[in-house]
Amino acid sequence: MIRVLPNVLTASELQAVRELLPQVRFGDGRITNPDSSVKQNLQAPQEDPANARIAQIAREALVRYADVRTFAHPRSMARTTVVRYEPGMNYGWHVDEAMFPSTPPMRSDLSCTVFLNSPADYDGGELTIQLGAQELSYKLEAGSAILYPSTTIHRVSPVTRGVRLAAITWLQSWVADSNQRELLVQIEEARALAASGGDPARLQVLLESLRTNLFRMWADT
Ligand SMILES: O=C(O)CCC(=O)C(=O)O
Numbered sequence: 442m443i444r445v446l447p448n449v450l451t452a453s454e455l456q457a458v459r460e461l462l463p464q465v466r467f468g469d470g471r472i473t474n475p476d477s478s479v480k481q482n483l484q485a486p487q488e489d490p491a492n493a494r495i496a497q498i499a500r501e502a503l504v505r506y507a508d509v510r511t512f513a514h515p516r517s518m519a520r521t522t523v524v525r526y527e528p529g530m531n532y533g534w535h536v537d538e539a540m541f542p543s544t545p546p547m548r549s550d551l552s553c554t555v556f557l558n559s560p561a562d563y564d565g566g567e568l569t570i571q572l573g574a575q576e577l578s579y580k581l582e583a584g585s586a587i588l589y590p591s592t593t594i595h596r597v598s599p600v601t602r603g604v605r606l607a608a609i610t611w612l613q614s615w616v617a618d619s620n621q622r623e624l625l626v627q628i629e630e631a632r633a634l635a636a637s638g639g640d641p642a643r644l645q646v647l648l649e650s651l652r653t654n655l656f657r658m659w660a661d662t
């Protein structure tokens with residue numbers, strides 16, 4: 442399941458990020474993926490002070506964002522890194538690493554991109570995610586983010602004009618299984634609908650989905 446998170450960064454956080462971005466000293470993105478033959482971008486070293494400040498702003502914004510809690514049930518979040526794609530740069534089809542060598546090591550369940558500049562600033566640079574035979578492409582407004590399963594094959598298509606800037610991170614969830622996470626998301630939606638007296642037809646279909654899918658999960662065959 443993929444979730445777009447509009448306006449993760451407030452206007453003042455976005456302004457702070459805009460002032461910090463020119464101070465980031467980018468290096469070759471392959472520093473963290475030396476064996477990759479498809480990664481062709483620029484990436485801030487972890488120790489870069491402007492990267493660290495942007496990372497902190499992005500993390501705090503993600504942690505306080507209610508949909509991140511509902512959708513991801515986050516247990517831990519990996520390092521956050523600012524990436525930069527100039528014309529000709531791209532990150533070809535790949536799957537993200539399963540484990541990050543943090544202390545303690547963490548498993549990536551969800552990948553996250555926080556878009557840091559306007560889609561009008563560049564051509565190309567879509568984040569495209571494969572779901573079966575379908576491809577879904579995203580190019581979000583500055584300050585908005587996307588969460589998607591780290592199990593998916595995805596890419597950043599070549600930038601053909603301008604510069605694409607984003608902050609990327611990964612989350613480990615308390616609930617490893619994405620089908621189980623999906624049921625918790627539906628329970629939360631049903632709870633919120635019941636509390637607000639919202640659309641009864643939607644509440645009905647959510648409850649049907651929960652009953653049917655829990656039965657499917659628990660039925661002995
Ligand atoms: O820049 C992005 O939106 C995601 C890049 C990516 O797939 C990665 O760094 O693993």
Ligand SMILES: [Fe+2]
Nearest residue numbers: 535536537595
């Ligand atoms: Fe990736």
